[in-house]
Amino acid sequence: MTGEATNSHATAIVIGRTGLLFLGPSGSGKSALAFSCLAAAKPLGLTASLVADDRVLIAEQNGSIIAKCPPSIAGLMEIRYTGIVRMPYISEAEMHFAVRPVDPATAERLPPEDEQIDITASARLPLIRLAATSANPLAVIMAKTGASFGESAI
Numbered sequence: 001m002t003g004e005a006t007n008s009h010a011t012a013i014v015i016g017r018t019g020l021l022f023l024g025p026s027g028s029g030k031s032a033l034a035f036s037c038l039a040a041a042k043p044l045g046l047t048a049s050l051v052a053d054d055r056v057l058i059a060e061q062n063g064s065i066i067a068k069c070p071p072s073i074a075g076l077m078e079i080r081y082t083g084i085v086r087m088p089y090i091s092e093a094e095m096h097f098a099v100r101p102v103d104p105a106t107a108e109r110l111p112p113e114d115e116q117i118d119i120t121a122s123a124r125l126p127l128i129r130l131a132a133t134s135a136n137p138l139a140v141i142m143a144k145t146g147a148s149f150g151e152s153a154i
Contacts, residue, residue, distance in 0.1 A: 005057040005068065006120060011077075012051035012067035012095060015041045015138065016149040019095035021056070021067060021125065023117070029101035029132030031078055038087065040138040046149050050087040053077040058095075058119060065123050068092040097145060098125040101132035 011022040011034040020037065022030035031053055041048035052069035053076065059066050068091060075089040098117045107129065117127040128144050130137055142149060 005059040007070075008056045008058050009054065010056040010058075010067075011053045012056045012069075012093065013038055014047075014049050014051060014090060014093045016046050018097070018149050019051070019065075019067060019093045020097050020099055020141065021058075021065075021095040021119070022099045022101065024101050027080070032080065033099065033101055033130060033132065033134065033137045035077060035079060036134075036136070037138040037141065040136060041149070044138075044149075048088070049093075050075065050077055050089040051091075051093050052089075060120055060123050063123075065095045065119050065125060066092055067095050095119070095125060097128055097141070099128045099130055099137075099141065102129045104131045104133060107131070 011030045013020050013034045015037060022034050024030050038048045051067045052073060055070050055073060057068040057070060074091065075086050076084050077087045078084050098119065111129045115127040116124040119125050128141055130140055134140055
């Protein structure tokens with residue numbers, strides 16, 4: 001990975017070849033939503049891997065945003081109130097979308113169209129706001145992005 005890596009409080013996963021970076025404060029539902037997406041991908045026949053949970057190293061590489069896992073937490077994911085579980089993982093991947101869990105009681109009903117978020121000083125990702133209590137977050141993300149999450153990159 002080239003460029004300075006920034007340590008971010010986030011969770012990064014890959015479904016097919018599409019990288020999803022879950023952002024938000026501690027306890028907001030990042031890991032739970034990411035875990036639900038990983039679990040929902042398998043019955044759809046999609047490959048799904050954790051990159052990193054809780055701490056993600058983010059860097060720019062040739063115009064792409066790359067998420068990398070610190071070796072000390074490789075393959076580990078915290079499921080709040082359950083504990084740490086081992087997951088299939090890859091050590092780094094390109095990220096395509098940022099996902100921010102929101103509290104349905106306080107969130108805007110209709111967020112801005114084509115919203116983006118700064119990931120590094122010079123790189124942005126399209127932002128998807130998603131209810132932290134979403135029953136099927138992968139389906140919502142697929143509907144919002146128009147992505148099938150097949151094996152080709154978006």
